[in-house]
Amino acid sequence: MSGIDVGHGGAISVDPDELRQLAGRMDAAALRHDEAARALRTAYQRIVDTPGLSALVDTVALWGLCQRSSVLHGECVDAAASTRLMADTYEYVELLIEARARGFGAVGDEARAGMRRLEESDPRIPDLARGLIERWEDERFAGLITQVPLGGLLGPVGIVPALVGAGSRLGVIPRGSRLRGVAEPVTVTPVKTATPSAAPSGLAGALSRIPEKRGAQVAVEKYSFAGGAAKYVVYVKGTQTFAPGDMGGPDPWDMKSNSQLYLGQTSASYEATLAAVEAAGARPGDEVRIVAHSQGGMVASHVAMQSEYDVPLVVTAGSPVDPTLDEDQTLVALGYTDDPVRALAGGGSPAGTGSRDSVVVTAEHSPGFAWGDFGEPHLLAAYVDLAEDADAAADPRIESVERLWDDLDDAAVIERTEYRAERTAR
Template sequence: MSDDLDIRGGGAVAVDTATLRVAAAGFTGLAAELDDIAGFVGSAAHRLLDASPAAFGAWLTIDAVRRRIVSATEAANETAEALRGSAAVYEIVELRAERAAAAAAGDAAALARIDAQLAVITREDPAADDRATLGVFGHWLSWPNGLALQAPGAVWWLAPGLHSLAIPLAWAVQRAIGAVGAGTVPSSARLSGAPNAVVVTPVAGHGPTAAPASLADAAARIPGGGDARIRVERYTMPDGTRQFAVYVAGTQTVAPNSTEPFDMESNIALYTGERSASYDATLAALTRAGAEPGDVVHAFGHSQGAMITAHLALEGGYDTQTLVSLGSPVEADVGEGTMSISLRHADDPVAALAAGGHAGAVGAPGSFVAERTADPVPGVHDYGLPAHGIDAYTETARLLDASTDARMGAVRELFDGLGAAESVEVTEYSAERAGILQPAPAPAPAPAPAPSPSPSPSREPLTLNPASSDGG
């Protein structure tokens, strides 16, 4: 199992422009200080030589130090320039994405503002525009590679003669998904369709009743395998306010016409922008747990659950401050008030449905994407989707917890804050589609009526009205 994590800001060019520009300014200041020091050292060396020609050897030594300082000054200036160039490239990518959204909305004022910003950046760094184009193209070209490179090993077991076509076919299929715009959810997206009738019921809880202490701890709380589908934790904070954490399961069945909301019907609905029974069940669970519009919510979801929590952040009506997605088939362009943490596996076919995500980063500053190859050895076992399982993603979360990457600091602060809660109430909920009747068992043969000299009393037939059933 590979533990090589690629942690990036997300999108085609994964950098934090604010941090880069601050770092560039720091290197520029350092270069100025070094330049002053080099001048001082050079002047001192010349004065020493003027005072005593016999000090020529010392002058050589001092001048060598001066030349090393000059070299360090040049390196600092080059680093500052590279950092500013990277920031310019990323800002162009972001502004292009904003411009596309403004053009689609017909917002002429926004278009004029964005064009003016682009003009300033390209005037300061004329090469940045071309580098941004190359960066987006490289992202477009390379994101399907992880799954495509493993395709021959999986296909070999089914069709040995066709394995040579596996790489281009897998790459092309993934690119086709991206070409139609599937997998990326814009900030303005809203699920269509009427709410679904669902019933959520508290069930016996499992796992810890304290706040999670780490990302892996949170991932391990996502329900699956039992009756629970949604877990809600309600925190009472020291200042009397309340916050909630919601953990949402992935797909539970592929069987059609079942009462299970977390099925393929909900998968397809969510991926195509339709409201699903599983989404409505999650809203119902939060309501039953006491969450009200505007309350702070931290959302954790796996697979279908990650699609649900993405739309919860976009349109659920809560202050969703954290969105942790594990193996999500989509990436939502959540706003700057939501820290977005996306865990993906390069060899996960379900995560590949996100088509590489947005070209620019999404979420609050400090949001990131963490990706690795979870099951690097291809084979027939890949048909069981081992790279998509919650256990594989929990392991990725453990690797992140152990990482020294600076972006994990905000994640640790989140869990430290939740750990300070004065009380934690935990409820897990099962979910069921309402109004769907299971087929009734075939009736047993009626016994022959006993002979009677008088006629039997008349009985009205019993009629079940499916519209009146609550499905519970």
């Protein structure tokens, strides 16, 4: 595995407001360097003007300090200006994505007005923004390009999903989207119960709670607190059967549900997940956090965007789509750059998504190519490995996400139920 990369996703690596705050600190540093330079110049002048004093002081070194302080002042001024320019450029990208997504309604018009304001403040900004997006587009499928053995014979296996996701724009679920149609009816049956001693610890700990063995596709943990309040964590599996004969078979986690969800249609797996959450006791408005792999990532995205539950946190691994979450929702998306299924997300949104705490963790699973590697980057076990590396990275962004689990440890009772879902005849 190559080294991991932790960011906010898309072409915007940091929040524009954070950059502006950094520029403000640079301005303060520039002011202090300027004050130091003036004080040193005054001291130097007094020393050389006082007969005999120069012999007691190294005036050459003193003048060198004066010059260095002046240089540092200029460097800080330039760095602050460049940082503000990048902040404006990142904001321009955000507004550009918003304008494209919203069309010509009031919100889209407001975004375009913001773009014009930034263009008028500095004519370099549009070109810089285009450069950011182009670089992101060039780099988002980096790992797949290496998966081209035998003179390119298998190249399309990796790159075609990426092109499908990028070209169709199906890899990013637009704000306000709702699944269409009606799925086949399902039955949901509890098959296993447990009483965990604590909430998940770290990203790897959360992914490891996704049901492993066949027989259950969804697990729901109910955290009951003193006073009667309850919160829930839902764990959703990935695709369980790939056989063409199972298109619409008894297991809702099949290729039929995959294609339905990717095309924005209601699937039996989505309905089964909601039924499991309800069976565990959750009611509209209750807080529900979701951890999901592969197809489960599509289910989780739509639950977060359109269900009646309060979904503050979504963790996905190898999801073929990215949701467009609100600013009070946090997305943690883990993806191998050489995972063809993850590539269906088309690189995600150039503007990122969710709260400021949202993070995208990426790495190349198998640099180069070996026959035994094909498909391995998409396995849940491979994503647990990536999550372990992220947990061990001591990155403050990962640490801030891990704190989102802390309140669950105050629960008086934790109950876990695993559910088996099946399609039923109408």
